[in-house]
Amino acid sequence: MTLSRLLASFAITAALAMPGLPAPANAQGGPLRIEITEGVIEPLPVAIPPFIAESPAAEQLAADLTRVVSADLTGTGLFREIPQSAYISGVSAFDQTIQYADWKAINAQALVTGAVNVDGAGNVTVKFRLYDVFSEAQLGDGLQLDGGSNAWRRLAHKVADQVYSRITGEGGYFDSRVVFVSEEGPKDARRKRLAVMDYDGANVQYLTDSASIVLAPRFSPSGDRVLYTSYETGQPEIFVLNVGSVQRQRIPVPGDAMTFSPRFSPSGDSVVFSLSQGGNTDIYAMNLGGGQPIRLTSTPAIETAPSFSPDGSQIVFESDRSGSQQLYIMPASGGEAQRISFGPGRYGTPVWSPQGDYIAFTKQNEGRFHIGVMRTDGSEERLLTASFLDEGPTWAPNGRVIMFTRESAGAGGTAQLFSVDISGRNLKQVSTPGAASDPAWSPLLP
Amino acid sequence: MRRGVQISGAGHLALAVWLLVGGWLPDRRPDEADFTDVTVISGEEFAALVAGGGAPDAPQVGEEPAAPAAPEEAAEAPEVPAADSAPAPQPAPEATPAEDPDPAPDVSGVAAPQAEVQPDAPGQQPAPDSPDGAAVTFAPDETPVPREAPRVAPLAAPEPDAQAEVSDTVQAAVDPDAEAEPETPVEEAQDATAPEEATTETVTEADEPQEAGEVVAALAPAGSPRPRTRPAQPAPTPEPEPEPEPEQVAAAEPEPETQDEPEPAADPMADAIADAVADAVSDAAPAPSPSPSEYSGPPMTAGEKDALRVAVQRCWNVGSLSTEALRTTVTVLVTMNEDSTPDTGTIRMTDFSGGSETAARQAFEAARRAIIRCGASGFSLPAEKYGAWAEIEMVFNPDNMRVR
Numbered sequence: 094m095t096l097s098r099l100l101a102s103f104a105i106t107a108a109l110a111m112p113g114l115p116a117p118a119n120a121q122g123g124p125l126r127i128e129i130t131e132g133v134i135e136p137l138p139v140a141i142p143p144f145i146a147e148s149p150a151a152e153q154l155a156a157d158l159t160r161v162v163s164a165d166l167t168g169t170g171l172f173r174e175i176p177q178s179a180y181i182s183g184v185s186a187f188d189q190t191i192q193y194a195d196w197k198a199i200n201a202q203a204l205v206t207g208a209v210n211v212d213g214a215g216n217v218t219v220k221f222r223l224y225d226v227f228s229e230a231q232l233g234d235g236l237q238l239d240g241g242s243n244a245w246r247r248l249a250h251k252v253a254d255q256v257y258s259r260i261t262g263e264g265g266y267f268d269s270r271v272v273f274v275s276e277e278g279p280k281d282a283r284r285k286r287l288a289v290m291d292y293d294g295a296n297v298q299y300l301t302d303s304a305s306i307v308l309a310p311r312f313s314p315s316g317d318r319v320l321y322t323s324y325e326t327g328q329p330e331i332f333v334l335n336v337g338s339v340q341r342q343r344i345p346v347p348g349d350a351m352t353f354s355p356r357f358s359p360s361g362d363s364v365v366f367s368l369s370q371g372g373n374t375d376i377y378a379m380n381l382g383g384g385q386p387i388r389l390t391s392t393p394a395i396e397t398a399p400s401f402s403p404d405g406s407q408i409v410f411e412s413d414r415s416g417s418q419q420l421y422i423m424p425a426s427g428g429e430a431q432r433i434s435f436g437p438g439r440y441g442t443p444v445w446s447p448q449g450d451y452i453a454f455t456k457q458n459e460g461r462f463h464i465g466v467m468r469t470d471g472s473e474e475r476l477l478t479a480s481f482l483d484e485g486p487t488w489a490p491n492g493r494v495i496m497f498t499r500e501s502a503g504a505g506g507t508a509q510l511f512s513v514d515i516s517g518r519n520l521k522q523v524s525t526p527g528a529a530s531d532p533a534w535s536p537l538l539p
Numbered sequence: 540m541r542r543g544v545q546i547s548g549a550g551h552l553a554l555a556v557w558l559l560v561g562g563w564l565p566d567r568r569p570d571e572a573d574f575t576d577v578t579v580i581s582g583e584e585f586a587a588l589v590a591g592g593g594a595p596d597a598p599q600v601g602e603e604p605a606a607p608a609a610p611e612e613a614a615e616a617p618e619v620p621a622a623d624s625a626p627a628p629q630p631a632p633e634a635t636p637a638e639d640p641d642p643a644p645d646v647s648g649v650a651a652p653q654a655e656v657q658p659d660a661p662g663q664q665p666a667p668d669s670p671d672g673a674a675v676t677f678a679p680d681e682t683p684v685p686r687e688a689p690r691v692a693p694l695a696a697p698e699p700d701a702q703a704e705v706s707d708t709v710q711a712a713v714d715p716d717a718e719a720e721p722e723t724p725v726e727e728a729q730d731a732t733a734p735e736e737a738t739t740e741t742v743t744e745a746d747e748p749q750e751a752g753e754v755v756a757a758l759a760p761a762g763s764p765r766p767r768t769r770p771a772q773p774a775p776t777p778e779p780e781p782e783p784e785p786e787q788v789a790a791a792e793p794e795p796e797t798q799d800e801p802e803p804a805a806d807p808m809a810d811a812i813a814d815a816v817a818d819a820v821s822d823a824a825p826a827p828s829p830s831p832s833e834y835s836g837p838p839m840t841a842g843e844k845d846a847l848r849v850a851v852q853r854c855w856n857v858g859s860l861s862t863e864a865l866r867t868t869v870t871v872l873v874t875m876n877e878d879s880t881p882d883t884g885t886i887r888m889t890d891f892s893g894g895s896e897t898a899a900r901q902a903f904e905a906a907r908r909a910i911i912r913c914g915a916s917g918f919s920l921p922a923e924k925y926g927a928w929a930e931i932e933m934v935f936n937p938d939n940m941r942v943r
Contacts, residue, residue, distance in 0.1 A: 124872065124930035125839060127848045130939050132855035132909070134741065171859040197915070202908055225904065227911040228883070232904075262901030263861035450862075463745055476745035493862070515862065517743025 134518075136173035137260065138200050139166060140226075142184040143177075144207035144219070151217070154242070155209040158219060158249045162205065165253030165267040168293065169494075170519030172260075175201050187220065196226045203232070205256055215242045221252050223259055233259045246295060247538065254537070266489035267292060270535040271496065272310040272319050272336075275299065276508055276528035283528075287321060289336060292489075292534070294524030300339055309485075309531050313357045316535040320355040320364060329353040331366055333381070344379065346386055352377075354397045358425075359405040365389070367397035376410055378425075389427035398442045401425065402469075403449040409433075409469075411441045420454060422469070433471035442485055445469075446492040447536075451515070453486035453495050464497050466515060477517040481506075485530070490537045496523060498530040839927045846919050851933060854913035857905060857940045864901040867894030868936045871906050877925055879917040881910050889932070906935040 141163045146155040166172040181195035187208040196204050207221035220237040224230070236255055240248045247268055254265025275288040275297075284303035287310050290296055301307055305325035312319055319334045331352045334341040346352050346368060355366035358378075365378045368386060374395045377386040390396045394414035401408055402425075409422050415432065418439035423430035434440040438458025445452055449469070456463040456476065462483040467474040482500040489496070493515055499522075500508040508530040510523040523532075857865060874885035886907050891899035910933070920928050 124932045125844070125928045126932045126934070127844055127851075128934040128936055129848060129852045129855055129906075129909075130936045131852045132857045132935075132937065132940050133853065134858040134940065135856055137856060137859040200912075202912075225908070227908050227915075228904075260901075260904075261859050261861045262864050262898055465745070475743070477743050479745040479747070513744075516741050517745070518741055520744055 136167075136171055137202055138175050139172045139203045139205065139256075140175045140180065140196055140199070140201035141166070141205045142180065144209050144221070145184065145187050147187075147208050147210040148212075150211040151209040154211060154217060154245055155207075158209055158245055158252075159207070161246055161249035162207075162253045162256070164293070165250060166256060168521075169257065170514055171257075172203075175199055187222075191224055193224075193226055193229045196224075201226050203256075203260060205252075207252065211242065216240070217242055217245055217248060219248045219252060221255070223256055246291065250291070263493060264491040264537070266491045266494060266534075266537065268538050269490050270312075270316065270538065271487075271510075271523075272300070272312055272533050272535070273510060273525070273529045274307055274310065274531040275526070276530060277303065280504055280506065287319065287334070288529075289319075290525070297526055300334060300336065301341075309354055309533075311356050311533045312535040314359055314361040314536060316538060318357075318361075319533075320357060322353045322355065331355045331364070333364075344381075346379075354399070356400055358401050359403055365399045365401065365408060367399070376408070387427075389423065390430070396421075400444045400452075402445045403447055407445075409443040409445055409452055411443060420452070420471075433467070433469070434474075435471060436474060444486055444488060446488050447490060448492040451492070453488060455484040455486065455497075464495060464513065466495070475517065477513050477515070478511070478520060483511075485532065487532050487534045489534050496532045496534060498532065500530070836924055836926055839921075839924060843921060843924075847928075847931075850913050850918050851909055855905065855909035855935065857937055860901055860905055860937070861898060863894045863898040864905075865937050865940065867898045867902045868892050868934065868938075869899055869902045869906055871903065871910065871933045871935065872930065873910055873933065874930050875918075875920075875925075875928055877922070879914075879920040879922070879928075881914040881918075883911050886910055902935065902937070906933065909935075 141159060144155040144159045144162075146152040163174050167174050179199045181198055182192045184191075184206045187206060191204065191206075202225070204224040204226055205221060206224070207219060210218045212218070216239060218237060218239050220235060222235040223232045225232045233255075236252075238248050238251055250265075250267035250269075253267045257265040257267070269292045270289055271292055272287060272289045274285050277284045285307050286303040287300040287307050289298050289300060300319065301323075305323055307324075308322040308329070310319050310321040317336055319336055321332055321334065322329045323332050324330075328349075329351045330346075331344040332341045333344060344352065344355070344364065344366075348370065350368050350370040352366050352368050355364050357364055362382060363378055363380045365376060367374055368377045368388075373393055374397055375388055375390045375392070376396050376399045377388055379386040389399075389408070390410075390412070392412070392414050394412050396410055396412040396414070399408045399410040406425055407422055408425050409420060410430075411418055412421050412430070413419070414421075418441055419432055420434040420440045420443045421430040421432050433452070434454070436456075436458075438456050440454050440456050442455045443452050444454070446466075451466045452469055453464065453466050456465050461479050462481065463476040464478040464483045464486050465474060465476040477495065478497070478499075480499055481502040482498075484498055486495045486497045488494075489512075494512050495515060496510055496512045498508050499511045500506055507528040510525055510529045510532050511520060512523055513520040523529075868891065869888050870890040872885075872887055872889045874882045876882055888899065888903040888906075891902070894902070
């Protein structure tokens with residue numbers, strides 16, 4: 094190539110690459126094409142006018158129900174409610190025509206309208222519609238829910254779940270419950286008992302008394318039973334408790350072995366747990382219908398905190414077989430385990446997400462505790478929190494939110510429940526009557 | 540050729556001789572006479588001039604006009620001409636007789652003060668009374684007199700702001716009493732305003748600096764270190780054909796213009812340039828009108844396209860998208876009105892990748908909201924190029940917005 098050709102080529106390239114200069118026209122057919130790669134991350138403005146009371150008995154209920162729906166949505170950090178004082182036009186009837194221009198003017202990108210009716214028998218009927226304001230179209234069909242008057246909060250949660258799902262494209266988690274350990278008293282003589290509540294801290298009910306220490310409750314896949322560890326016999330033992338009847342049953346193991354850290358299989362008919370005997374701790378599985386525990390690991394290391402994958406084919410657990418506490422994955426029937434955590438510090442309490450794409454864990458490194466997530470192959474590790482003591486993550490039913498225990502430092506430090514979005518945003522404390530720890534999220538209620 | 544050398548040598552020799560000898564040749568031109576005006580004075584007149592002032596000392600001082608400037612302190616050694624000059628401690632023998640015959644110990648002591656007052660010496664030197672120009676040459680009067688400072692500013696001072704006195708707004712009064720507290724301005728009540736919470740990236744608690752008082756000052760790493768991906772090696776390019784030896788070419792074809800050049804495809808530089816040109820064309824070339832045959836005007840410039848891109852991404856809110864929708868790239872086609880607003884009824888998704896159909900639908904909804912919201916008042920598009928942007932295909936790629 095001659096020098097002149099070389100210079101000409103460079104000149105052409107530079108001229109074409111220079112911004113602001115017109116490019117050759119009509120280099121390719123079709124419409125103008127641009128690529129958007131940067132956006133903004135902000136809560137979606139939503140207008141939630143008060144639900145319309147279609148009967149006098151429903152007035153208070155309509156207001157309460159609207160408040161819960163709004164709290165559910167805004168509590169996710171994904172939505173921002175537009176205050177009613179900014180409304181240009183209200184909603185006076187459930188079937189009235191929506192004045193989209195009025196809602197556009199206040200930048201409401203979604204509009205939720207609803208109505209509540211209470212019949213003579215006390216049954217509550219809630220119906221709602223969701224509108225995409227800028228598209229000037231209804232987002233999904235209208236929906237009507239029925240329930241008893243004492244279930245109005247669940248009705249509100251279900252409305253919020255529908256709105257959340259239609260906008261974000263993933264399932265909701267508002268109509269769910271959380272079992273946890275309620276704590277009282279000083280740090281060196283703390284009394285603990287099992288409690289269950291709505292995901293937002295409402296409707297707290299205690300399942301056990303505080304006569305003995307209880308630890309690590311876990312919901313069954315159907316949400317009707319709870320596995321937990323109790324020290325009522327002086328050493329840790331696993332019990333299964335029926336949430337409805339509050340009846341409990343000890344899971345028998347041979348000899349004087351200690352059992353702890355239980356978790357249901359996805360099918361709910363078996364349980365995996367740690368069994369410590371003779372100074373060695375390994376992971377076992379046992380059918381709840383009867384039978385003997387099946388040993389899944391067999392090393393001199395301490396191996397505990399097993400958690401099934403959603404399809405039940407694998408188990409993630411923690412082990413110090415490599416000299417430090419790390420995360421491993423093995424087949425559900427036992428066998429060779431594969432280490433997935435390789436970062437600095439110690440990893441523990443792994444929990445497989447309901448979607449199966451992430452594993453949440455506790456990490457201790459350089460004097461701080463973190464809640465983090467990683468892919469099931471150990472990649473894309475992200476730490477979501479950092480504090481004096483964070484531990485025990487549990488997934489929301491949709492795999493978008495993680496709840497965990499955060500304990501403050503000092504002799505007067507107390508444990509509280511916190512939740513955080515999987516993105517690391519929206520870290521907030523969960524309201525509980527007192528100190529609380531060891532949360533476990535239930536699946537969505539039927 | 541030898542003859543030429545001889546001629547050239549002879550010429551140069553003649554030139555050299557002329558230069559050497561020519562200067563001695565008599566100049567036939569008449570000498571130009573220079574006349575200078577002089578003033579002739581007699582010896583008596585000169586003596587009278589000398590006796591009339593101290594000017595005679597001045598030429599002796601030479602280039603140091605400050606030396607004779609003996610202040611009052613130098614009365615004991617008035618004849619020290621240059622006290623700051625170490626080699627000249629001795630006074631001139633013809634100097635006026637000093638009353639103190641022993642100036643040596645005093646010279647050193649006086650030297651320093653003389654140096655300090657030296658700047659003032661020219662002014663203290665007596666000016667010669669004689670109007671003689673020769674004497675005036677060394678007179679300190681030649682020192683330029685500083686120009687007087689302007690007494691009047693070149694520009695008039697601006698008038699005080701009259702509104703400051705008649706304003707109705709409440710301000711802190713200028714109170715001569717320094718102890719009095721200034722009056723607090725009264726602010727009108729208004730609603731608190733703040734920009735919407737928005738960000739372009741997610742910062743988790745683990746990313747924030749550790750607060751003081753915690754156990755360890757160091758931050759936890761944001762993620763476990765991973766070995767970097769080894770950069771892909773460029774594909775081996777074929778070696779260009781070696782150029783034929785010049786001798787061989789000359790032997791085969793006498794004319795060098797007819798040499799065989801290497802094949803362009805085998806030239807790696809040419810390939811790189813061709814690729815760069817192709818990339819530049821594909822990147823910079825705007826898409827023409829949806830009816831290219833109808834639109835033949837100027838294309839959209841890169842700046843105009845960037846303005847459109849920025850306008851859309853300002854409204855592209857991915858904060859409420861699911862994790863799967865954040866992995867989904869959607870391609871949206873929209874027909875534009877001539878007033879640069881989108882025809883909202885025409886917005887449709889033409890393609891998606893990276894996620895399920897449900898996730899793509901959510902991603903499309905977010906994209907459509909962005910187009911409608913920020914296009915409601917019209918995008919900044921050149922009206923004369925409507926044909927170029929009558930139909931726009933927007934690719935919403937959330938890779939950079941995904942939580943990593």
